[in-house]
Amino acid sequence: DTVMTQSPLSLTVTPGEPASISCRSSQSLLHSNGYNYLGWYLQKPGQSPQVLIYLSSTRASGVPDRFSGSGSGTDFTLKISRVEAEDVGVYYCMQTLHTPLTFGGGTKVEIK
């Protein structure tokens, strides 16, 4: 299986400050078609996950532009330029290239 390793496990951020989450995969997520099959999701407390970023760097519809994704191959990063109170929850990366599709263990983001 493709193991997805996220860091840090948790993050406490002051509103208005930036935040960054790393995700590493045990296999390359770059397909020969040029796409990296890596997505980022936020699961707010008591809610279902919502996609933020897909194909490594494409922001999903309706997602604020303070969220950005980057990376290729096996190393990926989600950045929040200025954290807001509504950004609390658990962030997951997920690879969709290799079967089984797998998620990272999650990064819990709290507001200071």
Add this chain to the structure above:
Amino acid sequence: QVQLQESGPGLVKPSETLSLTCTVSGGSMNNYYWGWIRQPPGKGLEWIGYIYSTGHTNYNPSLRSRVTISLDTSKNQFSLKLSSVTAADTAVYFCARAPSTAVAIAVDAFDIWDLGTMVAVS
């Protein structure tokens, strides 16, 4: 606006079959993948499998022997059956839609999710 809604029992006895149905409203099932993901209480997310609108399926190998995902486009529904359940199958089950830029290669992401259904095996 596409919405997904699950239906099915919240309690299943050990060794029996868990059955859930996801109804799609506000859009067509054509040219999308439709998947199931679960989350045990207090834990992370596990992909169960998905089905393309043509009927092609892909399952998590760890569950493959027990899982069947099917769809009925005439009813705008897709379903999950998980046989021989144990307490380890207790989880919140989500259904979700997945578009694909390169069909038959991979899904892009799961972009629309339902609220989830808690299923306990006991």
